[in-house]
Amino acid sequence: MAVGAVANTGSTGYSRLIDPNRKWYNNRRLIVLNFWICLLLITSSTNGYDGSMMNGLQSLTQWSDYFHKPRGGKLGLLNAIQNIGSLAAYPFAPYFSDGIGRRYTILMGAVIMIIATTIQTASQSVGMFIGARFLIGFGVTFAANSAPMLVTEISYPSYRAPLTSTYNSLWYLGSIIAAWTTFGSFKINNTWAWRIPSALQALPSVFQVALIWFVPESPRWLVSKGREEQALKVLAYYHANGNAEDPLVKHEFEEIKAAIELDRTVTANVGWKSLISKPGNRRRMRIIIAIAFFSQWSGNGLASYYLNRILDDINITDPTIQLLINGILQIWNLAWALLASGFVDRLGRRLLFMMSAVGMFLFFSAQTICFAVHSEMGTKSAANALIAFIFLFYAAYDLAFTPLIVAYTVEILPYPIRAKGFNVFNFTISVALIFNQYVNPIALDNIGWKYYIVYVCWIAFECVFLYFYVVETKGLTLEETAVIFDGDDAKEQLAHAAGIKEDDEKGSNSSVHAAELSEKI
Structure with missing residues (x-):
């Protein structure tokens, strides 16, 4: 367009899931x-x-x-x-x-x-x-x-x-x-x-x-064509050393599926x-x-x-x-x-x-x-x-x-x-x-x-x-960025992807994530 390691500011949704020891130069x-x-x-x-x-x-x-x-x-x-x-x-x-x-x-x-x-x-x-x-x-x-x-x-x-x-x-x-x-x-x-x-x-x-x-x-293209198993394998292989149960991979996969499914239906x-x-x-x-x-x-x-x-x-x-x-x-x-x-x-x-x-x-x-x-x-x-x-x-x-x-x-x-x-x-x-x-x-x-x-x-x-x-998109995932432009529809999509539920008895990480995102935006 060689850049070195980037400080892991990550995104609101991913930063808590990324292994801090996994860098581009040691993995x-x-x-x-x-x-x-x-x-x-x-x-x-x-x-x-x-x-x-x-x-x-x-x-x-x-x-x-x-x-x-x-x-x-x-x-x-x-x-x-x-x-x-x-x-x-x-x-x-x-x-x-x-x-x-x-x-x-x-x-x-x-x-x-x-x-x-x-x-x-x-x-x-x-x-x-x-x-x-x-x-x-x-x-x-x-x-x-x-x-x-x-x-x-x-x-x-x-x-x-x-x-x-x-x-x-x-x-x-x-x-x-x-x-x-x-x-x-x-x-x-x-x-x-x-x-x-x-x-x-x-x-x-x-x-x-x-x-x-x-x-x-592209995992997003694969999911859009109904090839979800192959998309999950791509994410797991490159983002988590093949571990399909890795929290980061599961979060990425579910967010991609929810985003594409919402766009298909809405x-x-x-x-x-x-x-x-x-x-x-x-x-x-x-x-x-x-x-x-x-x-x-x-x-x-x-x-x-x-x-x-x-x-x-x-x-x-x-x-x-x-x-x-x-x-x-x-x-x-x-x-x-x-x-x-x-x-x-x-x-x-x-x-x-x-x-x-x-x-x-x-x-x-x-x-x-x-x-x-x-x-x-x-x-x-x-x-x-x-x-x-x-x-x-x-x-x-x-x-x-x-x-x-x-x-x-x-x-x-x-x-x-x-x-x-x-x-x-x-x-x-x-x-x-x-x-x-x-x-x-x-x-x-x-x-x-x-x-x-x-x-x-x-x-x-x-x-x-x-x-x-020009609006700031620093620190947001591709799906989270949609919230800035699309408002409530995108918030519903993101909530579905993150598994956010109204639960007065339990404070979940997903709720914290939603609150952080709303404050950031």
């Missing part, structure tokens, strides 16, 4: 489980690789000359076509995730991406290159729809939030590999300068095709209309769609896809220097994103979102000023300061909008609408990206630094929206 089955989760996490690296590779290829004269120096709208299409391919797959991805399961949907997406990157590497024309990138986007949508949900649904409870946050953070792992691959292939004086980076884009998918067979399927319609049919779901979708747009419309799309254009505008035109800055920036981003992932359960979601938005506003405003000063006066110091503020801006962005957007989205969506709601999130990101990738180079060509003012105003709006609408 063989947790080590194995986290290895399989790492295989899922690298799905995000494929997307990160693509963005950074396209940034690097634009600095390669071998690529630019081969495709006749694309500029403006044509360059925008070359970048945007991958997300146009994603749009084509969105109507189908959630049905595959819920129908054939998380694992096989990831497998299908990985196979498509391997085929697509082979075509991209062998491209003989710009049309062939564009077609291959469309197919890459189509395939990655299936894998990216299922992978983070599977991470969330199989993770050990005390590591769920940081691991899911790490998913999107590993976008930068792909970026780093792509940035330094293009830097290393720069001196190859033929088309292999860009064909080698194109071929390496398939590497995460190759690993997934080879190893996905060993990854456990929510008859779990189609697309269900995303807006209830007030709680409308609240979820408002937040999800907003943070999806914010993650791409915060000015980050400028440096992510057109860093070489920005560097050209401030008279840093040496391709070696451009590639070097791109490579260092990706390492910087990964470090900050992983650091933030490790603090998700300590600082909470709301605080990280606010710190990120305010920091982006300050540093992007500073970028705008530096760009304006350099454009009007041509001062070298303004150009150097602009580069520094790009790095600081990304440090702020990576506090929340890299690690949290996926983790927060999947944890506030209840199981029956999780695949569809997450699909809307990904769809929104693709729409926002297509706008960025197609419009940004045209705007930079025509109005230069003044285009930055648009993003300054937009980030200010983001700060206000996040302050009023």
